[in-house]
Amino acid sequence: MEPARRPLVSQLWVKNRCCEGVLDRGRGALSWEELQPRPQRDRGLCLARVLHRARGLIGRLTEQYPSVCHSVPISEIIAIEAETEQKRCNSVTWQKFKSHSFKVHYAQRVQKNRWRCCEVTFWCKDEELCHQWIQAIKELLELQTSRPKHLLVYINPYGGKQQGKQIYEQKVAPLFSLASITTDVIVTERADHAKDNLFEVNLEKYDGVISVGGDGMFSEVMHGLIGRMQKDSGIDQNNPIAPLAPCNIRIGIIPAGSTDCICYATVGINDPVTSTLHIIIGDLQFMDVCSVHHNNTFVKYSASLLGYGFYGDVLKDSEKNRWMGPTRYDFSGFKTFLSHHYYEGTVSFQQANQTLGSPRDKSTCRSGCNICKQSTQEVEEKRRQHHYNLEETEHNADWKVIRGKFMAINAANMSCACPRSPKGVSPAAHLATGTIDLILVRNCSRLNFLRHLIRHRNRDDQFDLAFVDVYRVRAFLFTPKHSEKEDTDNKDVGKKHFNQICNGNHSSCGCNHVNSIWNCDGEALDHAAVEVRVHCQLIKLFARGIEEDSKPEDACNPIRV
Numbered sequence: 001m002e003p004a005r006r007p008l009v010s011q012l013w014v015k016n017r018c019c020e021g022v023l024d025r026g027r028g029a030l031s032w033e034e035l036q037p038r039p040q041r042d043r044g045l046c047l048a049r050v051l052h053r054a055r056g057l058i059g060r061l062t063e064q065y066p067s068v069c070h071s072v073p074i075s076e077i078i079a080i081e082a083e084t085e086q087k088r089c090n091s092v093t094w095q096k097f098k099s100h101s102f103k104v105h106y107a108q109r110v111q112k113n114r115w116r117c118c119e120v121t122f123w124c125k126d127e128e129l130c131h132q133w134i135q136a137i138k139e140l141l142e143l144q145t146s147r148p149k150h151l152l153v154y155i156n157p158y159g160g161k162q163q164g165k166q167i168y169e170q171k172v173a174p175l176f177s178l179a180s181i182t183t184d185v186i187v188t189e190r191a192d193h194a195k196d197n198l199f200e201v202n203l204e205k206y207d208g209v210i211s212v213g214g215d216g217m218f219s220e221v222m223h224g225l226i227g228r229m230q231k232d233s234g235i236d237q238n239n240p241i242a243p244l245a246p247c248n249i250r251i252g253i254i255p256a257g258s259t260d261c262i263c264y265a266t267v268g269i270n271d272p273v274t275s276t277l278h279i280i281i282g283d284l285q286f287m288d289v290c291s292v293h294h295n296n297t298f299v300k301y302s303a304s305l306l307g308y309g310f311y312g313d314v315l316k317d318s319e320k321n322r323w324m325g326p327t328r329y330d331f332s333g334f335k336t337f338l339s340h341h342y343y344e345g346t347v348s349f350q351q352a353n354q355t356l357g358s359p360r361d362k363s364t365c366r367s368g369c370n371i372c373k374q375s376t377q378e379v380e381e382k383r384r385q386h387h388y389n390l391e392e393t394e395h396n397a398d399w400k401v402i403r404g405k406f407m408a409i410n411a412a413n414m415s416c417a418c419p420r421s422p423k424g425v426s427p428a429a430h431l432a433t434g435t436i437d438l439i440l441v442r443n444c445s446r447l448n449f450l451r452h453l454i455r456h457r458n459r460d461d462q463f464d465l466a467f468v469d470v471y472r473v474r475a476f477l478f479t480p481k482h483s484e485k486e487d488t489d490n491k492d493v494g495k496k497h498f499n500q501i502c503n504g505n506h507s508s509c510g511c512n513h514v515n516s517i518w519n520c521d522g523e524a525l526d527h528a529a530v531e532v533r534v535h536c537q538l539i540k541l542f543a544r545g546i547e548e549d550s551k552p553e554d555a556c557n558p559i560r561v
């Protein structure tokens with residue numbers, strides 16, 4: 001083995017314990033294991049290690065005794081610092097051994113999907129050896145080329161509980177500085193500030209764009225970046241079948257809004273420190289984006305959920321009650337449920353290939369998802385050969401048409417899991433396969449609709465109901481039965497009879513809604529008639545998807561020291 005690839009192995013002291021430290025350059029891991037466990041110090045090295053391994057194992061089973069084997073992947077080391085100042089300590093052993101030291105900061109899983117930055121200080125008698133360790137770890141960190149060095153940060157100071165600035169200054173900025181990441185920070189002064197700025201700024205200077213805020217702020221940053229990419233590539237966003245230029249810069253989300261669904265569905269938790277650590281270590285998650293057009297005019301992009309009927313009505317009502325804060329969603333959800341409206345129209349859709357799974361799959365899209373990986377290879381190949389063409393698939397595909405009365409039409413670009421609905425609207429939806437799950441909830445009784453809603457929160461299959469159809473699609477069109485002009489006229493009449501509970505057919509309630517609105521990632525769209533197409537892996541996030549059963553303390557995985 002070449003010397004540069006050989007593991008670096010030596011005795012190191014951690015607190016007052018003597019360990020064997022191993023820097024395995026091939027495997028890319030730093031590990032340390034106690035050599036002389038205190039209770040067995042005089043029994044000889046081998047016996048002590050055997051005993052301690054056994055105790056570690058029992059400890060893991062009974063959670064009474066700490067494990068002694070620690071390992072951190074280099075990719076999860078945040079920083080290494082040479083400790084300059086000698087700290088005083090009463091222990092004789094400490095004074096003897098801690099003459100030279102270095103500190104390693106690393107990401108540790110402390111709870112399901114929650115990460116924290118932990119640190120461990122290693123001491124060694126020999127200055128040269130200490131220097132060798134620092135150099136070797138630094139060299140390995142320099143090989144982590146996916147890590148960002150310079151970031152552009154947008155903070156919405158008014159998102160959520162208006163804590164965006166404090167969250168950034170107290171929880172995020174110190175970690176960026178520890179990891180030697182420099183930033184240009186813009187605190188937004190108005191809606192669309194970030195979006196407009198993204199059309200002007202020199203993006204080549206940055207390795208990523210960070211959105212500090214909620215889903216609305218993320219959507220603004222995403223629109224700015226996608227719009228900028230199309231402008232630079234001369235692509236007309238108004239053409240619904242134009243293949244869009246992918247964003248070549250990653251977006252990071254620091255959750256600080258009232259709804260942080262995109263962060264939750266891509267990281268597994270809405271926690272600013274966890275998201276910061278994913279940004280620092282340079283994680284990458286591709287994500288599909290849907291384009292929404294009306295009459296050959298671009299309307300909006302959607303990254304999470306497009307909802308007509310129930311979710312559209314909840315949004316419309318919640319906007320009137322913004323003063324309530326996040327509770328407005330529960331209030332409006334309850335009101336909308338009672339009003340029980342259905343809407344008539346025609347849905348046409350183009351179903352996706354079976355190899356991309358089904359919305360009824362039991363398995364969910366997790367970190368390293370094989371179906372998403374397969375799509376990455378296909379998209380890369382098509383883009384390389386300039387074959388990525390929506391027009392082509394459009395003509396070759398069969399379109400299915402369904403006419404009816406719908407309580408809800410939902411198109412989920414991801415599971416849309418969030419703390420309120422941990423399974424999400426479509427639990428098996430993928431993040432990056434170029435498909436969306438189209439859920440059609442037909443007109444049904446209140447009780448049946450309640451059963452469907454309740455199933456978003458429990459273990460039962462929310463699609464296993466006679467009035468619910470679900471399809472994995474690449475594109476869909478919706479045409480309401482009533483024209484938008486007709487709807488406007490009816491609404492004017494309805495205003496006179498405001499506040500009555502509707503029985504669903506709108507004839508007796510006086511509300512006279514004949515059309516609902518589309519809720520596009522939490523924003524209302526002006527048109528009911530839409531054309532929606534999925535753009536496979538159009539954007540990239542600093543995330544890795546939700547980790548499968550990420551256990552906080554694993555045998556040979558990072559352990560609190």
Ligand SMILES: Nc1ncnc2c1ncn2[C@@H]1O[C@H](COP(=O)(O)OP(=O)(O)OP(=O)(O)O)[C@@H](O)[C@H]1O
Nearest residue numbers: 159160188189190191213214215216217257258259
């Ligand atoms: N300085 C600002 N003043 C007013 N609005 C802003 C400002 N900066 C950004 N915005 C807008 O605020 C909206 C909501 O932001 P954000 O998502 O961060 O908060 P939120 O509380 O989660 O909001 P919501 O849940 O209502 O979407 C975004 O659409 C964004 O365009």
